[in-house]
Amino acid sequence: MNDRRNQTTACVEENLDAFRISRSRFEQAAAYVSGLKRGLIDYFIAPRRSIDLCFPVQMDDDSVRTLHGYRVLHNSVLGPGKGGIRYHPHVTQHEVSALAALMTWKCALVDVPFGGAKGGVACDTKTLSQGEQRRITRRFISELGDNLGPYTDIPAPDMYTSRQTMAWVYDTFEMLHPGRNNRPVVTGKPVDLGGCHGRDEATGRGCFYVTEQILEQGVVNGLSTIDGARVAIQGFGEVGSVIARLFSEAGAKIIAIGDSQGAVLADDGLDLESVTAHKHETGTVVGTPETLTLTNDDLLAVDCDVLVPAALGNQISGANAERIGAKLVVEAANGPVTPKADETLCRQDVLVVPDILANAGGVVVSYFEWAQNIANEQWGLEQVNQCLKHKMNSTVAHTLERWARLKHEGVGAGKKVTSTMAAPDLRTAALVVAIERLARVTLQRGIWP
Ligand code: NAD
Numbered sequence: 001m002n003d004r005r006n007q008t009t010a011c012v013e014e015n016l017d018a019f020r021i022s023r024s025r026f027e028q029a030a031a032y033v034s035g036l037k038r039g040l041i042d043y044f045i046a047p048r049r050s051i052d053l054c055f056p057v058q059m060d061d062d063s064v065r066t067l068h069g070y071r072v073l074h075n076s077v078l079g080p081g082k083g084g085i086r087y088h089p090h091v092t093q094h095e096v097s098a099l100a101a102l103m104t105w106k107c108a109l110v111d112v113p114f115g116g117a118k119g120g121v122a123c124d125t126k127t128l129s130q131g132e133q134r135r136i137t138r139r140f141i142s143e144l145g146d147n148l149g150p151y152t153d154i155p156a157p158d159m160y161t162s163r164q165t166m167a168w169v170y171d172t173f174e175m176l177h178p179g180r181n182n183r184p185v186v187t188g189k190p191v192d193l194g195g196c197h198g199r200d201e202a203t204g205r206g207c208f209y210v211t212e213q214i215l216e217q218g219v220v221n222g223l224s225t226i227d228g229a230r231v232a233i234q235g236f237g238e239v240g241s242v243i244a245r246l247f248s249e250a251g252a253k254i255i256a257i258g259d260s261q262g263a264v265l266a267d268d269g270l271d272l273e274s275v276t277a278h279k280h281e282t283g284t285v286v287g288t289p290e291t292l293t294l295t296n297d298d299l300l301a302v303d304c305d306v307l308v309p310a311a312l313g314n315q316i317s318g319a320n321a322e323r324i325g326a327k328l329v330v331e332a333a334n335g336p337v338t339p340k341a342d343e344t345l346c347r348q349d350v351l352v353v354p355d356i357l358a359n360a361g362g363v364v365v366s367y368f369e370w371a372q373n374i375a376n377e378q379w380g381l382e383q384v385n386q387c388l389k390h391k392m393n394s395t396v397a398h399t400l401e402r403w404a405r406l407k408h409e410g411v412g413a414g415k416k417v418t419s420t421m422a423a424p425d426l427r428t429a430a431l432v433v434a435i436e437r438l439a440r441v442t443l444q445r446g447i448w449p
Contacts, residue, residue: 014318014340018098021339026101029431031411032424036439044104044438047097048115049073053143057136060129069140071119073153074100077442080151081117082107082363084158084188085140085165087133091120095313102334103363106356108434110395112367117153119144125160134168141172148173150184150374156366157188157238159312163200167193183373187366191378196369198384199362204242204310205385206361207332209392210353211306212250217400220328220351223305227251230304232326234258234296235311236275236285239332239359243308244272256294256302257285258311263299264291301325309336316341324350331355346425354427356434357399364391403429 015021023045030041053069070093073081083103086096096118104116121140125133147153157166169186170193189195198205208226215224223229229252233240236259244254253269261284264270270291278288286293300307300316300323307326309315310333316324318340329345330353331337337345337352345352365388372378379387406424424432 014338016314016317016338018095018313018335019101021335022098022101024339025427025431026105026435029424029428030435032406032409032428032432033435033439036435040439040442043442044075044435045101047072047074047100048076049147050093050097051144051147052093053140055139055143057132057139059132067121067123067136067140069119069121069143070096071144071147071153072097072100072117073147074116074118075104075438076115076152077438077445078108078115079113080115080149081153082112082114082156082187082366083117083119084156085161085169086118086120086158087123087125087136087160087165088120089122089124091122096120099334102356104438105431105434106360106363108437109356109399109430110360110364110391111437112364114154114363114367117155118158119155120158130164133165137165137168138172141169142176145176148185150182150370154184154366154370155186156362159237162238163188163190163195166190166195170194181373181376184370187369189369194369194373194378196365196372196384197379197381198388199365199369200238201242202365202384202388203239203332203359203362205246206364206388206392207239207243207308207310207330207358208246208250209361209389210358210396211247211328211330213393213396214328214351214353214400217396219400221349223327225251226306229253229306230255231306231308232256232299232302232304233308233310234263234299234315234336235309235333236279237310240308240310241276243310243332244275247306248272252306255304256299258294258296258299259285260311262286263294263296264288265294265299265302266291297323306330308332312336314338316345318344321345322348324348326350328353331358334359342425342427352425352427354430357395357426357430360395361388361392364388399426399430399433402433406432 051071100116100118107114166186166188173185174182183194231252256265275288279285303325306328308330313335315336317338321341321344
């Protein structure tokens with residue numbers, strides 16, 4: 001365990017509002033983009049469209065529950081909106097707006113022809129039957145009506161939604177628009193329904209390719225390969241479990257894994273089959289035989305080479321960043337590292353691979369699915385993984401190259417950078433690549449009319 005954990009950590013007040021964080025990071029990066037007019041900055045901050053719904057659902061016990069759902073289309077200059085639907089009790093319009101903006105920058109960074117969108121329903125799937133989840137999904141999608149569409153706004157899975165949820169999304173849309181090819185309206189579908197081979201694994205696999213490439217480029221002090229690296233992972237769901245398997249297959253030692261109930265540690269490396277079986281049987285990794293139990297906070301402080309937060313946002317903040325024991329933090333989740341934590345980690349020489357790069361594999365393979373659906377064809381798994389690897393590697397190369405130039409260029413004339421970081425970090429570089437692409441295309445299209 002990291003011996004910095006016993007240091008007194010000052011209780012740092014930090015505003016963790018997701019939309020405020022997203023906006024400040026954008027403004028921070030925009031300062032490095034030369035010639036970006038204030039009007040365009042304002043346009044890139046505000047969501048293009050924001051839908052706030054309230055709808056009733058019949059429960060299994062015949063009661064009726066009123067739920068709140070949201071869909072935000074942040075920007076559609078590069079193409080139709082793209083973004084997941086999340087079912088979580090704490091979903092708010094503010095959070096969905098911030099995640100939609102993140103999707104805009106993610107799609108622009110990896111250069112897929114999509115804008116950014118996101119949706120969510122405030123509900124707890126752990127307390128809902130399959131039938132209740134199906135009725136919630138159908139009602140939510142029918143309420144959204146023609147705001148969704150294969151060429152306007154295309155949902156996908158996110159936290160606590162699955163292939164099954166996407167099948168219901170497709171079916172609902174199809175019922176409302178019969179007689180045409182509706183498959184491209186949603187991605188992350190079951191393979192038999194036009195889903196893409198490898199989509200379930202894509203976010204974790206993309207994260208693996210990005211980490212592999214970053215390490216090969218020699219930008220992490222004292223770590224140049226996944227083989228032999230000691231890795232800790234927070235989250236053992238769709239993303240975290242794939243990361244654990246792929247990193248382990250590449251020779252890494254997975255020493256700690258956490259989920260919503262706590263975490264487990266084995267200094268010589270966890271037996272992933274045993275962790276998976278225990279999670280399957282009991283619903284949690286905690287209690288896996290021959291492991292030590294940790295709190296989630298202690299998991300983040302484990303002394304390791306690579307820490308992969310793959311659960312929720314705001315997990316590494318100003319309050320606990322000093323305790324991080326890793327050399328490299330890879331943001332598999334959306335927004336797990338806060339701005340104050342970015343500053344602390346930068347000071348501690350810990351490299352953070354930002355979410356818009358680290359977890360972009362999911363949207364890249366969603367793009368492959370959409371393209372296959374439009375062409376009415378299906379690629380094999382090998383083709384999907386090869387194309388994904390190529391896309392992730394070229395995005396890493398482009399981002400590292402822009403990062404190197406950025407360190408010499410400094411900020412645009414007359415602009416101010418608010419962060420106390422000495423130099424632009426990798427997150428800023430990734431955002432700069434994305435903002436430059438979106439600004440270029442916006443101006444090429446011309447401001448309408
Ligand atoms: P998931 O629902 O399959 O898994 C979530 C995991 O997080 C579970 O293991 C859960 O136990 C754990 N968790 C929940 N609350 C926790 C807490 N308080 N502390 C520690 N662990 C907790 O979700 P997922 O699809 O694996 O997504 C994980 C993250 O990755 C999310 O932030 C999501 O937005 C992001 N993401 C997912 C995809 C995708 O394709 N699935 C794509 C991009 C980004």
